[in-house]
Amino acid sequence: MRGLVAIVTFVFLAVGSALAQDAPLILPEKLKQVAASVWIIPDESRPMVPNVGFVVGQTGILVIDTGMGDKNGAIVAAVARKLAPDLRIYLVTTHFHPEHDMGANGFPRGARMLDGSTLLRSTTQEQDIAEFGCGVCKAFSDRSPAAAELLKGATYRAADISFENDRTLDLGGVRAYIFAAGPNHTRGDTAVWVETEQVLFSGDIAMKPQPFLGSPYSSVGHWLSTLESLAQLRPRTIVPSHGPTGGPEVIAGYKAYFTEIMERTAALKKSGKTAEDAVTTVTGAMTDRYPDKNRLAGAIRSAYKEAP
Numbered sequence: 001m002r003g004l005v006a007i008v009t010f011v012f013l014a015v016g017s018a019l020a021q022d023a024p025l026i027l028p029e030k031l032k033q034v035a036a037s038v039w040i041i042p043d044e045s046r047p048m049v050p051n052v053g054f055v056v057g058q059t060g061i062l063v064i065d066t067g068m069g070d071k072n073g074a075i076v077a078a079v080a081r082k083l084a085p086d087l088r089i090y091l092v093t094t095h096f097h098p099e100h101d102m103g104a105n106g107f108p109r110g111a112r113m114l115d116g117s118t119l120l121r122s123t124t125q126e127q128d129i130a131e132f133g134c135g136v137c138k139a140f141s142d143r144s145p146a147a148a149e150l151l152k153g154a155t156y157r158a159a160d161i162s163f164e165n166d167r168t169l170d171l172g173g174v175r176a177y178i179f180a181a182g183p184n185h186t187r188g189d190t191a192v193w194v195e196t197e198q199v200l201f202s203g204d205i206a207m208k209p210q211p212f213l214g215s216p217y218s219s220v221g222h223w224l225s226t227l228e229s230l231a232q233l234r235p236r237t238i239v240p241s242h243g244p245t246g247g248p249e250v251i252a253g254y255k256a257y258f259t260e261i262m263e264r265t266a267a268l269k270k271s272g273k274t275a276e277d278a279v280t281t282v283t284g285a286m287t288d289r290y291p292d293k294n295r296l297a298g299a300i301r302s303a304y305k306e307a308p
């Protein structure tokens with residue numbers, strides 16, 4: 001009997017800790033500094049978790065991405081408070097997908113300068129929210145009970161400041177240039193450039209994982225031109241919204257991917273092949289290096305439409 005209790009207890013604990021491990025929670029103990037004014041909590045490539053960024057000045061702190069659900073938002077806000085106990089918190093999200101954005105309601109909402117937070121959104125991000133809402137929330141919730149629990153009741157927070165193209169935030173001794181860069185992964189893709197330290201928060205626009213055209217508005221041609229402008233900033237450090245932090249090679253990798261897709265697809269279109277022919281041929285040529293066939297197919301279909 002005692003043995004049975006021990007086994008049951010063991011199984012219970014094992015399941016419990018597996019659930020806790022699976023929960024897409026931001027882990028504040030992973031906080032690390034990547035430049036004089038810039039800190040991140042790396043996602044360690046866990047699913048449904050973003051890299052979270054903090055840009056700390058003398059008068060304000062900017063947080064980039066929230067994690068999924070109010071609980072994650074509160075965890076991230078507490079880290080911001082610790083990094084900058086007496087400063088105004090500004091918040092920006094790289095795009096409207098839930099793990100980047102749907103923790104914004106977990107941030108403090110006091111009206112006074114120092115006990116609230118200010119959310120900035122590009123108008124394109126607001127359009128994404130208005131048109132699509134959290135269309136992917138069900139798919140996220142279906143992936144694990146812990147994800148479903150985090151998303152239960154989560155809603156989008158309205159912007160305190162919405163901007164058309166870009167907004168420069170003077171945080172005191174450090175400036176953050178926030179700019180709308182879509183339609184790439186989404187129409188509302190937003191990136192942050194910390195010029196003083198040459199750190200770029202690139203969102204899903206440049207990362208190590210295979211690119212994903214996540215919106216009907218996504219465009220391979222536009223994405224290539226965005227990568228060109230990001231490269232011109234000459235970033236020293238690139239913090240993507242998922243996966244490892246890197247340097248200019250992060251941009252170069254995405255550029256090579258889309259250039260190859262565009263060139264192969266345009267040549268096939270010119271020779272009279274259909275879009276589905278192009279999907280088969282180009283996927284066949286690239287899948288050994290880029291294993292996600294759905295992502296390849298999405299990019300090829302878009303490139304076919306865009307090619308002359």
Ligand SMILES: [Zn+2]
Pocket residue numbers: 095097185204214
């Ligand atoms: Zn996304």
